[in-house]
Amino acid sequence: MLFQVYGAHAATQWLGWILVFVALIALNELARRTKAGGLIMFVGLPIAMTIYVITVTAAASMGVSWGVNNPTVxxxxxxxxxxxxxxxxxxxxxxxxxxxxWGKLGKAHWFRAFPFVIVAINILIAVVSDFESAAHFFTGNVTWVNGSAVWTTSEHITVTAGWQNVFNGIAGLINIFCMTGWWAVYSSKKKDDMVWADMTWVFILAYDVWNFCYTYNCLPNHAWYCGLALLLAPTVANFLWNKGGWIQNRANTLAIWCMFAQVFPTFQTSIPSMGVDSPFAVQSTMNSTANVVVSLLALAANIAAIIYIAYRAKKLHVNPYKSEVFVGTRDFEQAAARVDSSDKEAVLAA
Incomplete structure (x- = not known):
C-alpha cells in the first residue's frame, strides 16, 4: 500500500480523487477547444491568483492576522x-x-523548440527539489521516524529523505533527454491542439513514472492527487482522443491544478495540530523502503527509454533531437495524421 486510503475518510478520499480527475479532464477540454477557454484559464485566472497571493503575502509580511493565518501563506x-x-x-x-x-513567435521555426525548453525547466525544478531533500539527508539535517529519515519543509510538509532522492533526481535528468524531435511541433488541423508526434508512449510512460515518484518523495501529502489524478488526466486524454497532444494536456492540467492548490491548499492538507484536517487529505505511508523501490523503478524506466531512443536513432541514422525517431510507429503515425500540413510546410520553409 503506497497511500493511507483506509479508515473513516476512505470514501471521501476516493471521492476527492474522482472529482479531481474528472474536473481536470473537463477543464482541459474547455481550455484546449477554444481561444476564449484558454485565455480565461491561462490569462484571466492567473491574473486573479497573482493579485490574491500578492495581497495575502504582503499582509502577512506586515503582521496582519488574516494574512499571517491565510492558508496560502x-x-x-x-x-x-x-x-x-x-x-x-x-x-x-x-x-x-x-x-x-500567434505573431512572429508562433510562426517561427526556432520557437518550435520552446515546448522542449519549458518542459525541461519544469523537470529541473522538480529535480532540484529532489536533490534538496537528498542534501538534507547527507548533511544529517533530518530526524528519524519509524526507521525513515524525514525533514519538514517551510510549508509544514514532512517528507522522507535519502538515496531515493538521488535515484529519482538522476531519472529526471535522463528524462529530459528522452524528449525527441525538438522542433517537430505543429498545430493540429482543427487548431485545438499543439501536436508533438514524436512524444510517444515511450516518453510519456517514463515521465509519468518519474513524476509520480517525485511527488511521492517530495509531496507525500499531495501525491494522491498530483501524483495520480493529475498525471492520469492528460495521459488518458492522449491515448483515447487527443493523440499527440499529451504535452499540451499536461501543461494545461498542471497549471489548473497548481492554481487551485495555491489558493485552496487545505483541500489536501491534514495537520490536526494546526487546526486543519480535510477529509479529502491523503498521506503516503512515509516508508523509505517504498520510496526507494519507486525511485529505482523510475530510474530503470528512464534508462530503458533512453536506450530505446538511442536504438531508434541509430536504426534511422538520425540525430534524435533534430529529427523524429518514432516515424513508422503506430503512436507517431496516429499523431502525425492530426498535424496541419500547411503549418508544417510554413515552418519548415521558414
Missing part, C-alpha cells in the same frame, strides 16, 4: 509552488502561441 508559500505554477502557465501560453500561430 501557511501551506503554499514555498519557492517550489510558485516556480511550478508560473512555469506551467508560461508553457500553456507558449503552446497556445504555437497552436494558433
Amino acid at each position: 501557511v501551506f503554499a508559500n514555498g519557492w517550489f509552488h510558485y516556480a511550478k505554477v508560473y512555469a506551467a502557465l508560461v508553457g500553456c501560453i507558449g503552446f497556445m502561441m504555437i497552436k494558433y500561430r
Whole structure:
C-alpha cells in the first residue's frame, strides 16, 4: 500500500480523487477547444491568483492576522509552488502561441523548440527539489521516524529523505533527454491542439513514472492527487482522443491544478495540530523502503527509454533531437495524421 486510503475518510478520499480527475479532464477540454477557454484559464485566472497571493503575502509580511493565518501563506508559500505554477502557465501560453500561430513567435521555426525548453525547466525544478531533500539527508539535517529519515519543509510538509532522492533526481535528468524531435511541433488541423508526434508512449510512460515518484518523495501529502489524478488526466486524454497532444494536456492540467492548490491548499492538507484536517487529505505511508523501490523503478524506466531512443536513432541514422525517431510507429503515425500540413510546410520553409 503506497497511500493511507483506509479508515473513516476512505470514501471521501476516493471521492476527492474522482472529482479531481474528472474536473481536470473537463477543464482541459474547455481550455484546449477554444481561444476564449484558454485565455480565461491561462490569462484571466492567473491574473486573479497573482493579485490574491500578492495581497495575502504582503499582509502577512506586515503582521496582519488574516494574512499571517491565510492558508496560502501557511501551506503554499514555498519557492517550489510558485516556480511550478508560473512555469506551467508560461508553457500553456507558449503552446497556445504555437497552436494558433500567434505573431512572429508562433510562426517561427526556432520557437518550435520552446515546448522542449519549458518542459525541461519544469523537470529541473522538480529535480532540484529532489536533490534538496537528498542534501538534507547527507548533511544529517533530518530526524528519524519509524526507521525513515524525514525533514519538514517551510510549508509544514514532512517528507522522507535519502538515496531515493538521488535515484529519482538522476531519472529526471535522463528524462529530459528522452524528449525527441525538438522542433517537430505543429498545430493540429482543427487548431485545438499543439501536436508533438514524436512524444510517444515511450516518453510519456517514463515521465509519468518519474513524476509520480517525485511527488511521492517530495509531496507525500499531495501525491494522491498530483501524483495520480493529475498525471492520469492528460495521459488518458492522449491515448483515447487527443493523440499527440499529451504535452499540451499536461501543461494545461498542471497549471489548473497548481492554481487551485495555491489558493485552496487545505483541500489536501491534514495537520490536526494546526487546526486543519480535510477529509479529502491523503498521506503516503512515509516508508523509505517504498520510496526507494519507486525511485529505482523510475530510474530503470528512464534508462530503458533512453536506450530505446538511442536504438531508434541509430536504426534511422538520425540525430534524435533534430529529427523524429518514432516515424513508422503506430503512436507517431496516429499523431502525425492530426498535424496541419500547411503549418508544417510554413515552418519548415521558414
